[in-house]
Amino acid sequence: MKRQIIFMLALVPMLLCASVIDELRDNPRKSGSYMYAYPIPGDIKPPALTPAPKGYVPFYIDHYGRHGSRWLISQSDYDRPVEMLERLDSAGALTARGKTVLTQVRQWRIASTDRLGELTDVGAEQHQGIARRMTENFPQIFSGEGKTVAARSSIAVRCVLSMLNEVMVLQAVNPRLNVVTDASRADMKTLANSEQFNAKLRPLQKAAREASPMGRYRADEGRFSCQLMDTARQVLTASERRSLMGALWNLGVSLQNHHQAHFDLLDLFTADDLYNLWASNNVRNYITYANAPQTRHMSPYQQCFLLRDLIAAADAALADGHRAADLRFGHDTVLMPLAVLMELDNLAVSIDDLTQVPELWHNFEVFPMAGNIQMVFYRPAKGGAGDDVLVKVLLNEHEASLPVRSAGVAQPYCRWTDLKAYYQAKLARMDAEYDNL
8 A cells, every 4th residue: 555655656746647648739828938928818818806705896906917929039039940951951951841830930031030039919908908807897997986006117118109009098998087007117116127137136046047957958950950950961960850840839939929920830849848948047037036945945035025015005095095907018037926925826836856846836827928916905895994904916817816814804805914914024034134244
């Protein structure tokens, strides 16, 4: 009997791994991690939300969102696959499929001209949809007279345009809203900070990556290459073939972020290939942004300024009475550690064995293009004291579990005083821990 139990426990990681591979087989786009297009409404319907406790109405949203779908950032992302395939073509080593792919990536490189890092047509639609669903889910917040929406953005153009696409919809729903927008370098430490703590965190992250199992996740470069080239010709070295595979995967997962992309590259990859290409990035993201013991659990601390800003804005809105929403727009490198710092769902899991990360922690669930956190605040319809204010948190519009419970209040709701006290105590503790690094 003991031997059977040990055998079953040994099977658990393999079964979990298989489920991730099946998920990527069903939806190869998820393998793109931070290139995954926002899944609502494309992959899933907007989720149903738990009704507010009896007598409570929503009155304020405290928000941070990633910009929407974008073009790739580096020119080499478009140049490298073209240049490598052209080398093969000049040597007469391309297969028929290879020639087709070369034509496709050449045309797509032309389409990307002067577009690096910019918001795409899909990205604009994502933020319009998020804003529209905000008004549908919480009409009390955005209706009536005298309401203010304050929107702030990273100075990156894709973030500014994401902000404008959301507030445009809010203003259209209620033209009487007072909408204030801003994008300033003065806000970058709060909205786009990922460098402030690197002097102490980067060495920890570097050491963890060097000791990590990322190298074990190797896609089948040989099988992949045979689809595109005569490998017997040895025009490309094994290292270059791996580089081509990575470049075409990177380009392939990015295509989901464009309406005008009418070709597919992900069918070049098996589910095992996609798992391995994704898993390496996933482990890297866990080390860099999550509650990794290998970095002394300090990587999420890089968003301490932003969490404090969320808390301060919420308290100001409670005192003001006319603030409908504080909307912030930034980047994936901020959204991910913020979600972990806030301990939403199981994102703050501490994993000693990094080989278990792909089974226990999935980056694509957190920071797809246009990923967002919405803290929605509720108060008694007939008025009440500050302790009566409730809050729930939506992660990508799904109700997230919270790290605290309030007596007499069912999840996903809790008292704002309880959640605020928890976060403030955590931040104070992490302040001291960071000083001692």
